[in-house]
Amino acid sequence: MTLVVILLIVAAVFAGWWLWRKNSRKSEPAPPPGPVDPFADADTDVLRGDPRRIKAADLVELYGKTLAVRGTLRLSEGDYQWAEHFLDTGTGVKRWLSVEADPDIEIVLWEEVTDTDLQPGPRELSHEGVSFRSDEKGKAKYVSEATTGLAPAGTLRYHDYAGPQGQKLSFEAYGDDAKWEVAKGLTLDRNQITIYHQSEA
DSSP, X not given: OHHHHHHHHHHHHHHHHHHHHHHHHHHSOOOOOOOOOTTOOHHHHHHHOOGGGOOTTOXXXXXXXXXXXXXXXEEEETTEEEEEEEXXXXXXXXXXXXXXXXXXXXXXXXXXXXXXXXXXXXXXXXETTEEEEEEEEEEEEEEEEESOSSOSEEEEEEEEEEOGGGEEEEEEEESTTOOOEEEEEEEEOGGGEEEEOSOOO
16 A cells, blocks of 8 residues: 555656646747848848749749749859859740859849850950950859759859949850850849749759
8 A cells, every 4th residue: 555655656746747847848938049141131032032042943024024944053163152044035045044142142144145256364355335354263063953955063164254234244164175155144133033933842
């Protein structure tokens, strides 16, 4: 009989401790949120889509036209990463949308330049009456997703030039022996583009 009483007392003590522990956990304050960028524009991302999440099959609205993202290049140079998205214009003209965060997001719409003998290297170049100055150059690795017209992975040489009012000129060569491809670009304001993400995956 004494053993039964002892077991009942032990059980009661354990139950009381468990209830106290459960209630004390409820009263513990939630951990503070992590650091937040005070200049991050989360409202714009919610209303107009997040450029950092663009991928194949997403839709991009620019200047009143809706374009489909056919494929994406994920590029990296050291610790720095950016993306270039291949847009279906339906006109045969190749257009790309590049997205970089350094640290602010920069979105540039690119259009291929054909029938030109421009070559990278000089400090300044002129194209269509606009003067561009050498901005940055290097060599990056890329991974191709969906349709881009490129191998699944490889290397990219690039030399970018900056012009007035957000205009840009870019030279890219996919592979060490590849010829330079030329594109002209225009930096976009976040409010000029709306992204329709087709899935959360």
